[in-house]
Amino acid sequence: MTLHMFDRLSVADRPVAPLRVAASVPPLAVEVRHLSKRYGGGGRGGMIYDLLAGRRASAPEPGGFWALDDVSFTVPQGGVMGIIGRNGSGKTTLMRILSRITAPTKGEARVRGRVGALLEIGSGFHPELTGRENIDFSGAILGMTQAEAREAVDAIIDFAEITDFLNTPVKHYSIGMYMRLAFAVSAHIRNEVLLLDEILAVGDERFQDKCRHRIKQLCGEGRTVLIISHTSALLEETCDSLLVLDKGKVAFHGDPYAGIDFYHRDILRLAPGGRLGADGRPYRASIKVGRVRGWRRARQG
């Protein structure tokens, strides 16, 4: 009887298929698919109107204006995504849709969990109420238990560093003080997703550092943060992905350092190091003008 090679191997010796360990992929906290937003166009618009009219997002009716045009991206739970783009590129419109203030014209935006949005200075707080009363009010609106609220209030007061003004109505706060309190409230009550629009720009550098640190803590706790900012360094240091919007479209989505580089070079057309060209014009434009002048000289000579 011939003994087959395989029979002689003990179970322990038998070749085994490599063990496949499923990499744990965090679930998506934000999912945006083919999102478009049109303003104007005689008040008409929306998916049904466009379907009936046989129109596409890139062909708005006269007078209509696409603030967002076919935007798609995802953010995993616990991720920090920065959003940058020139003025009017659609950043705030995107945040307003994610926070359900504005409805999209087309596409969909899904956010999983409770959303905290800090989008406009002046929104959220009641101007006549004191800082302390506004903190209590925000906790009550979000349905926190008394114990949760007590713990959050102490952390908020400690973080905002406005103890001397806690009993002053917030309408008398400076913009910086207001935003300190607003950020502190948003960052200490139980939101799963936090949307921040340019708010870190108003704080002093020490407070900005504190905010950055807090954002990292939030992500460590599995909370997701989306930040609009024009400050490249803040986005590079704080975010793990970056979305560059240009004229309502996604121009880049990926690594923050590569994204900032792309934004400076291809959108703002700045020289390396983020400066304008020697003649004060954007980098590429100055190269182009120089080339045209050289070409003219060559033709004349």
Ligand SMILES: Nc1ncnc2c1ncn2[C@@H]1O[C@H](COP(=O)(O)OP(=O)(O)OP(=O)(O)O)[C@@H](O)[C@H]1O
């Ligand atoms: N309610 C509105 N009605 C009509 N147009 C609007 C409305 N809101 C925004 N827009 C227009 O949509 C475009 C995008 O605006 P949005 O505020 O989203 O830009 P942004 O990227 O946040 O700009 P910024 O950096 O200046 O804050 C702009 O041209 C703006 O004028």
